[in-house]
Amino acid sequence: GENVEQHPSTLSVQEGDSAVIKCTYSDSASNYFPWYKQELGKRPQLIIDIRSNVGEKKDQRIAVTLNKTAKHFSLHITETQPEDSAVYFCAASRTGANNLFFGTGTRLTVIP
């Protein structure tokens, strides 16, 4: 099955700085890569996703890049704010199989 690795496990940044979280995947057939934000005691919430026919996608301060050849994708958060503090999970899936495979998470702390 798919194996998703995520780094770093913890990340602290000053408010206003950028944060980058990286993930690699093993199954070359994977074609859907969502990112989830999970606040303490809450459910994972989708913040952005990318499909394999696209190399980059942006939504305001959040962007995701995908390198299919290297089988890695990254989450970029610019101008970080204290409310960005949470655990972020990357995941991978593929059309037809539909199972989501998750990375182990990154705890992001934005220091005011």
Next chain:
Amino acid sequence: NAGVTQTPKFQVLKTGQSMTLQCAQDMNHEYMSWYRQDPGMGLRLIHYSVGAGITDQGEVPNGYNVSRSTTEDFPLRLLSAAPSQTSVYFCASGSVSRGYTFGSGTRLTVV
């Protein structure tokens, strides 16, 4: 449109007891799944279903049973609870083309 509804939100079981975690969705999704979340291990797939009457095992199926008699419901059963099953459980439904929606989770403690 309630999305994905999970019950209960919290549960404490004694070792050896059985229980069923309920999951229901009103989005007409064919695919539904159960995950467990443990510290430092992300979300791991327990069981999944691609439609009524069809279920299959995920990464960590031991100790859990599922059934899918309707499109809407996908209950998860613990037949004989063990302390190793202490975790937070999430139900999810959706697809690659439509995205995935998670329930609010069940925090289970087995003593």
